Amino acid sequence: MTVRVVVADDRAPFRRAAGSVLGATPGFELVGEATSAEEAVALAGALRPDLVLLDIGMAGMGGIEAARSIVACYPETTTVLLSTYREQDLPAQAHTCGAAAYVHKSDFSGPLLRALWHEVEAGRPSTRSRRGRGARLSRACAPTSRSRDRA
Amino acid sequence: MTKAQRDPALAASLEELRLEIEELRASRGRIVAAADSERREIERQLHDGAQQHLVALVVNLQLARQLFDSDPAAAKMLLEELAADAREALEGVRVVAHKIYPPLLLDRGLGEALRAAASAAGIRTRVETTALDRCPPEVEATAYSCCLEALANAALHAGRGARATVRLWHEPGALRFEVGDDGVGFEEDARPPGAGLTAMRDRVAALGGSLAISSEPGRGTRVSGTIPLSE
Numbered sequence: 001m002t003v004r005v006v007v008a009d010d011r012a013p014f015r016r017a018a019g020s021v022l023g024a025t026p027g028f029e030l031v032g033e034a035t036s037a038e039e040a041v042a043l044a045g046a047l048r049p050d051l052v053l054l055d056i057g058m059a060g061m062g063g064i065e066a067a068r069s070i071v072a073c074y075p076e077t078t079t080v081l082l083s084t085y086r087e088q089d090l091p092a093q094a095h096t097c098g099a100a101a102y103v104h105k106s107d108f109s110g111p112l113l114r115a116l117w118h119e120v121e122a123g124r125p126s127t128r129s130r131r132g133r134g135a136r137l138s139r140a141c142a143p144t145s146r147s148r149d150r151a
Numbered sequence: 152m153t154k155a156q157r158d159p160a161l162a163a164s165l166e167e168l169r170l171e172i173e174e175l176r177a178s179r180g181r182i183v184a185a186a187d188s189e190r191r192e193i194e195r196q197l198h199d200g201a202q203q204h205l206v207a208l209v210v211n212l213q214l215a216r217q218l219f220d221s222d223p224a225a226a227k228m229l230l231e232e233l234a235a236d237a238r239e240a241l242e243g244v245r246v247v248a249h250k251i252y253p254p255l256l257l258d259r260g261l262g263e264a265l266r267a268a269a270s271a272a273g274i275r276t277r278v279e280t281t282a283l284d285r286c287p288p289e290v291e292a293t294a295y296s297c298c299l300e301a302l303a304n305a306a307l308h309a310g311r312g313a314r315a316t317v318r319l320w321h322e323p324g325a326l327r328f329e330v331g332d333d334g335v336g337f338e339e340d341a342r343p344p345g346a347g348l349t350a351m352r353d354r355v356a357a358l359g360g361s362l363a364i365s366s367e368p369g370r371g372t373r374v375s376g377t378i379p380l381s382e
Binding site: 105 | 205206
């Protein structure tokens with residue numbers, strides 16, 4: 001099965017880098033790019049991707065609200081928050097918006113993506129911090145029971 | 152009845168003093184607000200500019216490392232792209248560093264820094280300096296930012312084809328600067344001072360100096376400032 005991914009970030013450098021990573025990671029396919037939170041929600045509805053990567057500080061309503069909307073409207077879609085914040089600096093709503101995980105942008109890589117998806121599919125996403133090759137899934141942003149139930 | 156109530160001249164002096172203190176408080180508040188605003192702008196530029204390029208660089212470097220064994224040609228191509236990303240990140244850092252404190256101002260002083268900046272001011276500008284010695288950094292930075300702000304205003308308001316002249320010179324115990332243009336000018340009473348002019352006044356006043364603006368329709372605009380130099 002190929003995991004269909006939408007990348008949502010209003011800054012081009014990371015969108016390009018994420019596209020390169022997805023292109024080089026077997027089993028993942030970039031199906032859409034959004035440059036605002038609203039566009040991300042719209043693409044989630046139009047394309048019904050398996051995974052939406054959302055920049056927290058994105059223009060418009062922001063990645064956290066976009067995750068909340070996507071989780072509410074399209075529960076079969078997994079959302080992951082990204083930013084350059086340290087985990088301890090994440091806004092409180094990041095913990096409750098229903099996103100499956102938080103990934104620091106500089107940790108984004110194929111192996112991390114595969115590990116993340118493996119845990120999503122297994123239905124028991126990580127609740128511990130992981131730092132393999134700089135990647136981590138956040139304890140704080142591990143799925144809430146609501147998003148886990150819906151996933 | 153207090154002494155001030157009995158003496159109108161004393162009452163007037165006290166009132167004048169009260170107004171000056173009020174203005175001083177307001178000016179201090181504006182200076183703090185302006186510094187905060189500049190810091191926020193620097194943070195935003197770093198976050199939206201260099202940091203984004205560096206993050207992308209890290210992600211792509213990790214990818215290149217992964218591709219190195221499986222697809223060396225793709226890894227090589229990616230590394231070539233990364234050089235361009237690194238240059239963009241460097242340029243972003245250079246722009247922010249320049250805004251924090253122009254390197255030319257630090258290294259070569261007001262004349263050369265203003266000549267370099269004037270070339271991008273959006274109005275044809277001549278910079279004249281007369282036996283200009285180096286001044287304390289806060290004096291040079293204040294004169295520099297006021298001259299650039301005045302040039303930016305001239306570029307915006309002086310009209311098509313206008314020219315500007317920046318003059319800097321020493322007077323006993325002070326640095327003087329003047330930015331004049333031969334543009335359309337304006338009726339001084341008709342235009343209240345904008346935020347830029349108020350910020351210039353505050354900055355110069357914080358160093359004990361003064362700033363004046365004069366203009367007449369059809370006869371251009373002149374901004375002149377004096378900053379005292381401590382002995």
